[in-house]
Structures are given as C-alpha cells and as structure tokens.
Amino acid sequence: MADILVLATSTAGVVDEVALQAITFGRRMAAAGAVHVFVAGDEAAAGALAGSGATRVHLARHDAFATFAPDAVAAALWQVAGEIRPAAIVGPGTEAGNTILARTAARAGLPFAANCVALTLGEPSTLTRLRWGGSLQEEAILRGRPAIASLAPHVVAAETADAAAPEVAPFTPALADADLVVRVVDRVPAASGGVSLADAKVVVSGGRGVGSADGFAPIEELAALLGAAVGCSRAVTMAGWRSHTDQVGQTGTKIAPNLYIACGISGATQHMAGAKGAKKLLAINKDAEAPIMAAADYAVIGDLHEIVPAISAEIRRVRGG
Amino acid sequence: MKVLVAVKSVPAVAGRIGLTPDERAIDTKHLSFTISPHEECAVEEAVRLIEKGGGDSVVVTLGPEAAVEQLRDALALGIARGIHLVTDGEEWDPESTAGAIVEAIRADEAESGPFDLILMGNESADSAGYQVAVRVAAALGRPVVTTIKGLAVDGRTVRCEQEASGGRDVFSLPLPAVVAVLEGLNLPRFPSVPGRLRAKSKPIATSRPARPEQRLEMQRLVVPQGATKQAEILGHGAEAAPKVVEVLSGLGLV
Numbered sequence: 001m002a003d004i005l006v007l008a009t010s011t012a013g014v015v016d017e018v019a020l021q022a023i024t025f026g027r028r029m030a031a032a033g034a035v036h037v038f039v040a041g042d043e044a045a046a047g048a049l050a051g052s053g054a055t056r057v058h059l060a061r062h063d064a065f066a067t068f069a070p071d072a073v074a075a076a077l078w079q080v081a082g083e084i085r086p087a088a089i090v091g092p093g094t095e096a097g098n099t100i101l102a103r104t105a106a107r108a109g110l111p112f113a114a115n116c117v118a119l120t121l122g123e124p125s126t127l128t129r130l131r132w133g134g135s136l137q138e139e140a141i142l143r144g145r146p147a148i149a150s151l152a153p154h155v156v157a158a159e160t161a162d163a164a165a166p167e168v169a170p171f172t173p174a175l176a177d178a179d180l181v182v183r184v185v186d187r188v189p190a191a192s193g194g195v196s197l198a199d200a201k202v203v204v205s206g207g208r209g210v211g212s213a214d215g216f217a218p219i220e221e222l223a224a225l226l227g228a229a230v231g232c233s234r235a236v237t238m239a240g241w242r243s244h245t246d247q248v249g250q251t252g253t254k255i256a257p258n259l260y261i262a263c264g265i266s267g268a269t270q271h272m273a274g275a276k277g278a279k280k281l282l283a284i285n286k287d288a289e290a291p292i293m294a295a296a297d298y299a300v301i302g303d304l305h306e307i308v309p310a311i312s313a314e315i316r317r318v319r320g321g
Numbered sequence: 322m323k324v325l326v327a328v329k330s331v332p333a334v335a336g337r338i339g340l341t342p343d344e345r346a347i348d349t350k351h352l353s354f355t356i357s358p359h360e361e362c363a364v365e366e367a368v369r370l371i372e373k374g375g376g377d378s379v380v381v382t383l384g385p386e387a388a389v390e391q392l393r394d395a396l397a398l399g400i401a402r403g404i405h406l407v408t409d410g411e412e413w414d415p416e417s418t419a420g421a422i423v424e425a426i427r428a429d430e431a432e433s434g435p436f437d438l439i440l441m442g443n444e445s446a447d448s449a450g451y452q453v454a455v456r457v458a459a460a461l462g463r464p465v466v467t468t469i470k471g472l473a474v475d476g477r478t479v480r481c482e483q484e485a486s487g488g489r490d491v492f493s494l495p496l497p498a499v500v501a502v503l504e505g506l507n508l509p510r511f512p513s514v515p516g517r518l519r520a521k522s523k524p525i526a527t528s529r530p531a532r533p534e535q536r537l538e539m540q541r542l543v544v545p546q547g548a549t550k551q552a553e554i555l556g557h558g559a560e561a562a563p564k565v566v567e568v569l570s571g572l573g574l575v
Contacts, residue, residue: 011486068490071464095443099467102452106459111416111536114444114451128543131448136338136347137543138448143536150451181464186491188482202574226574234358237508244505250446251358251504259572269334270358270446276547280572282565283552291336294549298568302558310559314566315575 004030007091013044018092020158027053041065053161069183074103076173093150110144115152133250133273195229205231209264213241218308249274263304267292322376322437326367328360330388359442365509368399385410396520397512403525414537419456421530454501465499
C-alpha cells in the first residue's frame with residue numbers, strides 16, 4: 001500500500017486520455033493507498049474526475065495557469081508532494097507530461113524515468129520503459145523516493161472505478177517569479193487545409209522508392225480519391241522532397257489510421273515507430289523481403305510508379321460504373 | 322552571440338534491432354553511428370544563428386572515444402569547436418549526463434564567457450529520457466523550453482514555437498536560455514567536402530568525467546515481440562489493382 005500522486009494534464013476542461021491512463025496506472029500501484037490527482041488551473045477538468053478512481057483532487061489555482069507554464073505546474077505539483085509524501089509521482093508520457101515531470105524531478109533533485117510501461121515500487125524501484133520509440137524496451141532500477149515516472153501512451157487502458165466522486169481540494173500554490181518566466185504568450189493558428197496526418201483515417205505514404213518530389217503526384221492523387229492524408233518517410237524529408245510535417249515516424253508524426261498504404265517504404269525502425277498505430281497496413285514495394293512486410297496485412301510486390309496509378313484508375317472505374 | 326549545441330552519438334538502426342549477448346547494448350557490429358535526429362536540427366540551427374549574427378559556437382558530447390566522429394560531423398557543418406566528455410562506453414543516466422554537461426559549460430563559460438543559447442535535442446533517439454535539457458537549465462538557473470519546432474533570436478530574447486492542437490504555442494524567453502528542439506525545426510544541410518576538411522583542424526577539448534552512481538540504471542534491454550504478420554500478397558505489379566480495390570471496398574473506402 002502506497003499513496004500515489006498523479007499529474008493530470010487537461011485541455012479546456014477535458015482530462016487528457018493518457019492522463020486518465022496514468023490515473024489507472026497509479027491506482028494499480030496504490031493498491032489500498034490513496035490516489036491523489038493533481039490538476040493545474042482547470043476547474044472543469046478537476047470536477048470531471050468522478051469514476052476515474054481518484055481519491056482526492058488537488059486543484060491548483062493561480063493566474064499563471066491561464067496558459068501553459070510548465071515550471072509553475074511543476075512547482076505546484078511538488079508543493080502537493082511535499083504535503084502528502086507520496087511513494088510515487090506519475091503522469092502521462094506526453095510531451096507536456098514529460099516536460100512537467102522532468103522539471104519536477106530537476107527541482108526535487110530526484111531521478112525521472114520517462115515512458116514507462118511497468119513500475120514496481122521498492123528500494124530501489126524496478127521498471128520497464130520504452131526506447132527507440134518503442135522498438136526496444138529497457139528494464140531498469142530507479143533509486144529515489146518519491147519515484148517519478150511517466151507512463152508511455154496507450155499501454156494501459158483507462159478503467160473507470162465505481163467509487164464516490166473524489167473531493168476537490170483547491171489551493172493556491174506559492175510560486176516564485178522564476179516559475180513564471182516560461183509560459184505560452186501567444187498562439188499562432190494553423191494554416192488550414194488538408195487532412196491532419198495524426199487524425200487521418202487513411203494515410204498514403206511514400207518513401208525513398210518514390211524517387212523525387214514530383215514522384216509524389218500519383219500518391220497525392222490516390223490520397224485525394226480516398227480522402228486520405230499524405231505521409232512520407234524520414235528519407236524523403238531529409239532529401240527535401242516533402243515538408244517535415246508529412247513525416248511519419250519516431251521523430252515525425254505518430255499515426256493511427258484504419259488503413260495505412262506505404263509505398264516504397266522499407267520499414268526502418270524509425271518509420272515503424274510512428275506507424276504501429278495503424279490498424280491495417282498495405283505495403284507496396286519492389287522488395288518482397290523488405291522489413292515492412294513483417295508488419296503488413298496486405299502487400300503488392302512491384303514498382304509503385306505503375307501500381308499506384310493503376311489503383312487510382314481502378315477506383316475511378318469502379319466508382320464510375 | 323555564443324551558442325552551445327549538445328549531441329549524442331547513436332547507432333543508425335535500420336530494420337531490426339539486435340542485442341549483444343549480455344543484453345545490455347545494441348549489437349552495433351554492422352551499424353554506423355549518427356547524431357540523434359532532433360540534434361541534427363539543433364546543430365543546423367546553431368550554424369545558422371552564427372552565420373547570421375556572428376559569434377562562437379561549440380558542440381559538446383558525452384560518449385565513448387568513437388563519438389568524436391559525431392563531433393567532427395557537427396564541426397564539418399560549421400560549428401567552431403568541440404568538447405568531448407569521454408566515457409568508457411558504459412551508459413550514463415540522464416541525471417549524470419546533465420551533470421557532466423553542466424560542468425563542461427561552467428568551465429567553458431569561466432574561460433570565454435556565457436553561452437547565450439544552449440540547444441539540445443528534445444529526446445535522444447536511443448534512450449529518450451526527455452530531461453537532459455531541463456536538468457542542465459535547472460542547474461544553471463536558466464529558462465528552458467522543450468518540444469520546439471520554430472526559433473528566432475531577437476536581441477536578448479528568443480521566440481520559440483511548439484506545435485499544439487490547432488496551431489502553434491509561442492514562448493518568449495530572455496537570454497541566456499536553453500531550448501530543446503524537435504526534428505522539423507529546419508532542414509539540416511549536408512556537410513561539404515571543404516567543410517569536412519576544415520573540421521579536421523578544428524579544436525576538440527577532451528576530458529574524462531567520473532561516472533557517478535546511477536539513479537536510473539539500465540539492467541537489460543529487451544526487443545519486444547512484435548506481432549509478426551504474414552502479409553497477404555495481393556499480386557504483382559499493376560495487375561494487382563482490382564484486388565487492392567476489393568480490399569479497399571471491404572474497408573468501406575471505395
């Protein structure tokens with residue numbers, strides 16, 4: 001039994017999905033202990049944690065939380081930890097979660113393990129975490145109390161608990177001027193247009209095999225016919241054929257479409273780390289032995305420059321008839 | 322201005338990761354090494370800043386003897402000098418990595434003045450601890466932003482942009498500051514032959530910091546058993562198109 005403190009990040013009144021997963025993760029660790037959930041500023045999110053399994057919600061109220069201010073959040077989180085003395089502080093392994101927990105750990109002088117898939121508390125704690133975008137796992141020990149760790153996204157499903165709605169305890173954290181320096185001061189709206197790669201239901205990507213920037217024309221045509229987003233591999237962005245915003249991979253966008261059509265992509269670790277969320281994968285490749293075949297549901301062997309236009313033509317024929 | 326960029330030498334893994342027999346490292350017998358992708362953009366940004374405004378640029382790495390190659394890569398792109406914190410090849414956890422880099426920064430700053438900007442990668446390609454930049458900044462008492470895909474220095478402030486849902490969030494930090502960047506910040510150039518030649522004569526200072534007790538200590542690596550699928554071959558060449566469209570129809574797309 002141990003008390004656990006969970007960082008719950010939120011967006012406009014809605015607790016982030018990975019933060020709900022972190023609460024479930026925290027509940028399992030707490031066993032019969034209390035699950036304290038921390039929310040910075042977002043009143044609506046703090047009030048929406050019934051059924052999450054939280055025992056108590058610590059709602060930090062401060063003008064600093066009007067926009068994202070990671071040092072202020074870390075300061076307030078660490079202040080709660082000072083009061084409840086948890087055995088662990090966990091949170092979502094998202095960019096926001098990781099930067100807040102890293103700042104908390106740096107402030108506390110404690111180690112921090114990002115993107116864990118398992119954590120067993122003890123002296124020392126033992127854990128398993130992701131490396132290489134999930135292509136490799138690391139078993140490690142963590143010496144530090146409280147143990148500070150983030151949960152890798154989507155390895156634990158958020159489970160509802162039938163318990164009474166948690167008590168929401170508002171407090172005003174004591175923040176130093178230095179905690180307020182790093183904060184979002186402006187928002188530049190995205191240039192609209194096209195289907196967002198991360199949210200697309202269908203993605204058609206091209207790799208080195210496409211051969212040139214112009215070579216993407218048939219891929220764009222097929223994508224347009226399917227209402228799909230166009231993606232590419234890192235080799236393509238590094239060659240300057242496509243913008244980095246189109247890159248699927250460990251250091252690009254992580255996609256989760258119902259169908260992923262990968263054309264002329266070998267399936268390097270870097271690429272697959274961003275594509276493993278795809279439910280179905282169709283690989284179009286000259287090389288029947290390419291690594292991507294081990295992840296593909298369907299494959300067409302041959303030259304994408306012949307195959308992709310033929311698929312578009314066939315779609316038109318079927319739709320026209 | 323004076324800019325520091327920190328890089329990590331990582332194996333250029335391709336299709337399948339293999340481990341050494343003791344399962345404590347990637348088998349790199351047949352692999353080359355490279356600067357971690359986010360950091361390639363950090364190096365490019367440092368070079369552009371100095372090209373534009375003039376000043377001093379330094380690249381630092383903590384790694385084995387062979388990691389000097391990645392320092393030379395950065396020097397070939399236009400960084401002026403290097404600092405190599407040499408290890409015996411054992412891993413250093415993020416906390417001790419940050420500690421060694423902070424020591425190197427303090428030593429360099431004592432000699433040639435403060436760094437206006439310290440650029441790092443958001444997370445390394447291999448161990449991905451998501452914290453070295455944050456720890457370095459905390460130790461130096463400087464502001465830090467992470468996940469940055471747009472950067473502009475204007476006088477004594479740096480404007481940094483981060484992707485957010487529906488747009489980009491903007492931070493404005495006073496210098497000196499630490500910025501952890503993502504790939505996509507820029508398109509890194511390729512080194513030129515003259516650049517490679519010049520890099521050979523650029524100075525690299527070396528030291529061998531002592532490895533402290535590790536508080537996040539790797540015990541072993543595991544290659545997760547991905548569900549290896551047996552792809553259904555729909556055909557060869559353009560003749561496979563009708564079969565593909567059947568599959569697309571089955572998924573409700575045609």
